[in-house]
Amino acid sequence: MIKLGKIKIIEPGPLTTVQDLGRPGFQRYGMPQAGAMDSFACRTASRLVGNEDNSAVLEFTMKGPTIEFLQPTALAVTGPNFKPHLNGCLIPQWRSIYAGSKTVLSFPSNPSGAGGRGYIAFKGGIDVPRIMGSRSTYIKGGIGGFKGRPLEEEDVLIVKEKAQKSDFSDAYLPAANRPDYDTEITARVIMGPQDKNFSSSGIENFLGGNFTVTAQADRMGYRLQGPSIEHRRKDSADIISDGIPPGAVQVPGHQNPIIMMADRQTTGGYPKIATVITSDQDRIAQLKPGNIINFKRIKVDRADELLQKREKRLEKIQRSNLKLISDNFYRIKVEGHDFNARVEEIEA
Known part of the structure; x- marks a missing residue:
């Protein structure tokens, strides 16, 4: 009982x-x-x-x-x-x-x-x-x-x-297996699915700039402020609405990225330049307004390795x-x- x-x-x-x-x-x-x-x-x-x-x-x-x-x-x-x-x-x-x-x-x-x-x-x-x-x-x-x-x-x-x-x-x-908490992080991303909707300078600014977490950061999404991420089309930034995975980085017409979090909407009509890998989404969840994010492109197999490394840390609990x-x-x-x-x- x-x-x-x-x-x-x-x-x-x-x-x-x-x-x-x-x-x-x-x-x-x-x-x-x-x-x-x-x-x-x-x-x-x-x-x-x-x-x-x-x-x-x-x-x-x-x-x-x-x-x-x-x-x-x-x-x-x-x-x-x-x-x-x-x-x-x-x-x-x-x-x-x-x-x-x-x-x-x-x-x-x-x-x-x-x-x-x-x-x-x-x-x-x-x-x-x-x-x-x-x-x-x-x-x-x-x-x-x-x-x-x-x-x-x-x-x-x-x-x-x-x-x-x-x-x-x-x-x-053990302390060695606990996360580090920082006010400035590098979030690793898989590019796409709509990265071709952005100009070469937009991609360069996304991967090369520092972005500040704004006060508009909650369980739904983190709005960032930083270098402009330019779209290829000048008349509209919209796409036909499609599904939004956790960690998706949307870029609306104002050219500032939004990282979609746990309470994100299920679909959206803004292009997604990249997706933050699973093992880095926890680190983003710990950021506060005023903290800094920059983005680094990696490949899917590397993202898998990092996820497995995170899972192994969970196995280090000692009793x-x-x-x-x-x-x-x-x-x-x-x-x-x-x-x-x-x-x-x-x-x-």
Whole structure:
């Protein structure tokens, strides 16, 4: 019998939603895939707590939520350095953590440096209804996730399995296999399918220029500002609408590129000069307005090699045989300064 747990949202942060790996196979009906923007961080969080890759997690943007655990659970936080705290004590990311009943997870400060999206997985996964085979939230359509919307104060979510100290499994992804987060990245692309719609100078500017992420960057797409990408036709930049894959780089008549992301529309009438390779789409998802992107052309076989390399990093999760006997939180004073301390007692 599955033992259900509950978590309560005290403060949701700017944008926190329930996501899994999305709902592929429905674009032909006009339904976007949605799902996690950074699939590597999402999948890693799930694996750290012993879940399947496609389990539902929380995705947050810029600042994490404050959550009270109404029953014990195991959790993992992945993404850039958001400095999560449990009952006021700093806890590590990219590692499974045991949280007892009535403890509170919080993110007291905004992340410094690069990266803007984080993921929180809970043992058993978040129990929300599957819609078209997915628990992911598609906000514009008002479906999936928790009531089809971002989380709000006082929301209570069901977690499909309570964690006990006796069966807690310590797991972590070594630092060498974690992503690097940068404010300037080179995104590798496969050219096409409509790269012939652009002039030679347009192609040169696309592959040779630096582009800035604008404030118009969200789960649907990242609008960039940079050198003009000139179309061959002077009268119109439009094409007959066709399908839009993840990572497609559209260039409308204003000659600035748009990278299509998880909540992208299913079809579009602007030519696509290139497509960002799968293993670099996660890196783009972590960029903030003002960050810089430049593009590099590669071949399909090289893109396949890079994808396989990314998948092998997921296999580097390590687990110990430690058993958690107890964990306690203390308020201590050292030379007149107050500190929060967490002490775990473990059995090898």
